[in-house]
Amino acid sequence: MEYGLHDVVQMKKPHPCGTNRWEIIRMGMDIKLKCLGCGHIVMLKRREFERKLKKILENA
Template sequence: MIEPLNYKLNDIVEMKKPHACGTNAWQVTRVGADIKLICTQCGRGIMMSRFDFNKRLKKILVSAEAE
C-alpha cells in the first residue's frame, strides 16, 4: 500500500498537471474534507475533495515546517 503524503497548511505542493498560467506549484490554504489551493503565480484559488487532491498530488515542494 502506498503511504499518503503528509501535507499541512501553507505547504507548497506540485500537482501532476500545470495550471493554465503555466505553473504547477500551489499553496495549501485549507485542509479538511476539502482542500483549498492558491496558485503561487497568478493567485487563483480552487477547491477539490481530499480524494481528488491525493490523486493529483505529485510531491511537496516546500514544507511549512521548514520555514
C-alpha cells in the first residue's frame, strides 16, 4: 500500500476516543500518527504500522 506524509489513514482498531482517522505526521524507521479526534500522538515501528493499517482515506 502506498502512503506518504500527511495522508489520513484508517487503522484496524479505533482509538479509545471513538475516532478511527489518523494523520501521518512523521515517516522514517518509525511512523508517528496523530489522532484526528482528540489530537493524541502515537509512534509505531513501520512494520507494526503496516500490519495495523486498514486503508488510506485521503492522500496529502
